[in-house]
Amino acid sequence: MDELTAQDAVDTGKVAFKLASETPLHASPDSGSPVIEVLAAGSLLTVASDAAEFLQVITAQERFGYIPDSTPVHPMQWTPEVERAASAAAADQPPVAARDYWANAGTAGVMAAAAGGQQVSRAAPLYRDDSFVPAAPLAPEERLLIYDRIGSNKTRTILLILAFIVFTAVFLLAIGVIGTVYSGYDPAEDPALIVQMAGFFGILAIGLGIFMYSISTRAVLGISGAHEIQKEQEPQLFRIVENLSIGSGLPMPKVYVIEDSAPNAFATGRSPDSAVVGVTRGLLEKLEKRELEAVMAHEMSHIGNYDTRIMTAVAVLVGIVVLAADLMLRFTYYGAGARPSNKGKGGGAIGAILLVLAFVFVALSPVIASAMRFAMSRQREYLADSSGALLCRNPDALADALEKIAADKDPLEAANKATAHLYIENPLKEHQSFMNNLFATHPPVDERIKILRAM
Amino acid sequence: MVPLIVLIVVIVLVVIVAMWFVGLYNGLVRGRNRVKEAWSGIDVQLRRRASLVPNLVETVRGYAAHERETFEEVTRARSAVEQAGTIPDAAAANNMLTGALRHLFAVAEAYPELQAAENFRQLQAELSDIEEKIAYARQFYNTNVLDYNNRLQTVPTVFFSGMFGFTAEEFFETDEEGRAEVRVDFSTPAAE
Numbered sequence: 001m002d003e004l005t006a007q008d009a010v011d012t013g014k015v016a017f018k019l020a021s022e023t024p025l026h027a028s029p030d031s032g033s034p035v036i037e038v039l040a041a042g043s044l045l046t047v048a049s050d051a052a053e054f055l056q057v058i059t060a061q062e063r064f065g066y067i068p069d070s071t072p073v074h075p076m077q078w079t080p081e082v083e084r085a086a087s088a089a090a091a092d093q094p095p096v097a098a099r100d101y102w103a104n105a106g107t108a109g110v111m112a113a114a115a116g117g118q119q120v121s122r123a124a125p126l127y128r129d130d131s132f133v134p135a136a137p138l139a140p141e142e143r144l145l146i147y148d149r150i151g152s153n154k155t156r157t158i159l160l161i162l163a164f165i166v167f168t169a170v171f172l173l174a175i176g177v178i179g180t181v182y183s184g185y186d187p188a189e190d191p192a193l194i195v196q197m198a199g200f201f202g203i204l205a206i207g208l209g210i211f212m213y214s215i216s217t218r219a220v221l222g223i224s225g226a227h228e229i230q231k232e233q234e235p236q237l238f239r240i241v242e243n244l245s246i247g248s249g250l251p252m253p254k255v256y257v258i259e260d261s262a263p264n265a266f267a268t269g270r271s272p273d274s275a276v277v278g279v280t281r282g283l284l285e286k287l288e289k290r291e292l293e294a295v296m297a298h299e300m301s302h303i304g305n306y307d308t309r310i311m312t313a314v315a316v317l318v319g320i321v322v323l324a325a326d327l328m329l330r331f332t333y334y335g336a337g338a339r340p341s342n343k344g345k346g347g348g349a350i351g352a353i354l355l356v357l358a359f360v361f362v363a364l365s366p367v368i369a370s371a372m373r374f375a376m377s378r379q380r381e382y383l384a385d386s387s388g389a390l391l392c393r394n395p396d397a398l399a400d401a402l403e404k405i406a407a408d409k410d411p412l413e414a415a416n417k418a419t420a421h422l423y424i425e426n427p428l429k430e431h432q433s434f435m436n437n438l439f440a441t442h443p444p445v446d447e448r449i450k451i452l453r454a455m
Numbered sequence: 456m457v458p459l460i461v462l463i464v465v466i467v468l469v470v471i472v473a474m475w476f477v478g479l480y481n482g483l484v485r486g487r488n489r490v491k492e493a494w495s496g497i498d499v500q501l502r503r504r505a506s507l508v509p510n511l512v513e514t515v516r517g518y519a520a521h522e523r524e525t526f527e528e529v530t531r532a533r534s535a536v537e538q539a540g541t542i543p544d545a546a547a548a549n550n551m552l553t554g555a556l557r558h559l560f561a562v563a564e565a566y567p568e569l570q571a572a573e574n575f576r577q578l579q580a581e582l583s584d585i586e587e588k589i590a591y592a593r594q595f596y597n598t599n600v601l602d603y604n605n606r607l608q609t610v611p612t613v614f615f616s617g618m619f620g621f622t623a624e625e626f627f628e629t630d631e632e633g634r635a636e637v638r639v640d641f642s643t644p645a646a647e
Contacts, residue, residue: 239584246496247591249599393594 157310157383160376164314167372171321171365172198172205175328177358181351182332188350205320212316217276220268220422226256226278237284240293241277244300248391253277253303262410263287266422267299268308275303280412287401294398298388298424305387307380311421318373322366329363377421378443385448389455399452406445479612483621486603490624493596494542497627500589501536501549504582508533508552511578515559518569525562529555542625549589550629556582593627600624 176198180187187194231238238255245252253269256278263283269275277299279292287295302308389395405425412427421441442448512526532555535548560579563569570576604623607616 239587243587243591246500246588247594249493249496249595 154383157376157379160372160379161310164317164372164376167365167368168317168321169198170361171324171369172202174358174361174365175201175324177354178328178332178362181355186348186351187354188348201324205324209313209316209320212319213270213312216312216316217269217274221256221276224258224266224278226258226276229255229257234284236289237279237292237296240289240296241300244293244297244391248300248304250275250300250304253300257281257284258412260412261285262412262427263405263408264412264427265295265299265424267302268312268422269303270309270312272303272306275308277303282408282410283405286404286408290392290394290397291401291404294388294392294394295401295424297392298384298398301384301387301391302380305380305383307384311377311380314373314376315421318366318369321369325362325365329359332359374421374441377441381442382448382451385452386455389452395452395455399449402445402449402452479615480619482606483603483612483616483619486599486606487621487624489599490596490603493592493599494627496592497589497596498545500585500592501545504552504585504589505533505536507578507582507585508556511556511559511575511582514572514575514578515563515569518566518572519562522562525555525559529559531555542627546627546629553586553629593629597626600626 173194176194176196177187179197179201180190180193183193183197185193229238234255234257237257241255242252250272253267253272253275254277256276258264258278258280260280261282262280263286265277265279265283267275267277277296279295283292283295385398389398392398402425412423423442425445426442508529512529515522516526529552532548532552536545536552539545539548563575606612607621607623
């Protein structure tokens, strides 16, 4: 292969592409695995790529022997069957081999998709002639390996947390500005006083926050009416949780059940040691074992990723911001409204502008804080889907479970706006709209299912 | 003045490099300890399974006394599990026991009375539960080994890890037979 020039590669690639797009293949028991045929045509393409990729396709070829023989498959397409075969194969492997599978599946998929004229971003390096690349925008369902998804999700969560910290700092400073003005000083001349005020309110907020945080788990369990169960009462559920805690290396959480026919599940608790997972009676009745396992893997991932802690902390923080903004606006409106002019000092132009900005920010802050909280909540749901799929090795089971839960029209009586973020899927069954999406605790379920199916 | 600044800069650099090095070293120690801890998770389940074997053999013997070879095979595999010293040995012995149990359960299918016995069904359910737990413990162990080996074998740790006696850990592998067994023989739902 060393003798091939770039031009040879491009030419061969073009021939392979033409062959592939014109020749529909049908699988029959005699012709062996359809995927092998697909890849046989695809292997023409690999001539155009390098030897390493060729080897990977060969490996993928061997491993894809799983596909049902009678399924008609259009060549060069990354069909659901190929996908299922890949996930079935991967599900049986120890982690390292599974990762190889995904890598191989990814390569094979790229090959197949590229040859079929479908655009997949990773196909691009296969072609060295730009004019040959079928130019299409990146598909939203661009296939990512599970590991990549977990990585990019973590980055996004860190960015959100940073944004939250910046937001809180600005909020405290805005409160500081208002406080300064209403104590009769000009914020433009007294920046140190603003910081002192901000610090004072910050300490108050921390005290309140710690109190709310420390009672949160009990409050949640109390509100939702969940009761703890022992192994003898729900042996299957209990065993699944035991297995998953072995598989994830987390301590065994307490297991709770909510007596409600709407299928749903939740995880809470501030640390893995004091964690709680819970399911509704409806979930136990409506899901198969592998689906239940996938749902519990999602919940265990919330614990392992410290989502339960982060989301509790964020919920407390948002609660305080809403409370503080409300108090501040009422206080300045009804109470101390006349004070700045009394002392005749609040008057500087910069000070006035600062005051107006601070008021606008404080007035908007509950909305901003909530939107950020829900953005983070949605991010954590995607992350838990990915790592849950990795833990139970069965993304399809989780997708099936989500489909069942979403299709169930029964709203969960025990949930309300305050606890909705804890559940695996939005328990409130709201309609879709722009505002509801912005303030949704969960990503659209279709989107989650689509991503899981692509794994 | 200038030499002093240079000296300070050098000292700071040395301290940073030393701390970085300590971090790498401690990371390796942590990784190795995690692998050990994860191994004990598998070990517990392997021993639980091995300890059920005598009971199982006795139960089956009560209904199928003349299947001597099968019993011996299972008993041999069981003592291999208990004596295994290294991880590949344990994996091999575990695979052997899995195969032997598979054989035993296949033999048991010929005895309807045995199939109906409460004791036998409980043992079967318990073994299938342990089987799943071994699979999860293996997954956790292998993840930890992967993490540790990755750390060990990448730049820059690869340059000094050998010096301090860090060596790559072994994965706990099952063979084809073991996987088939999980599907075929333990698919009976737990009887509760």
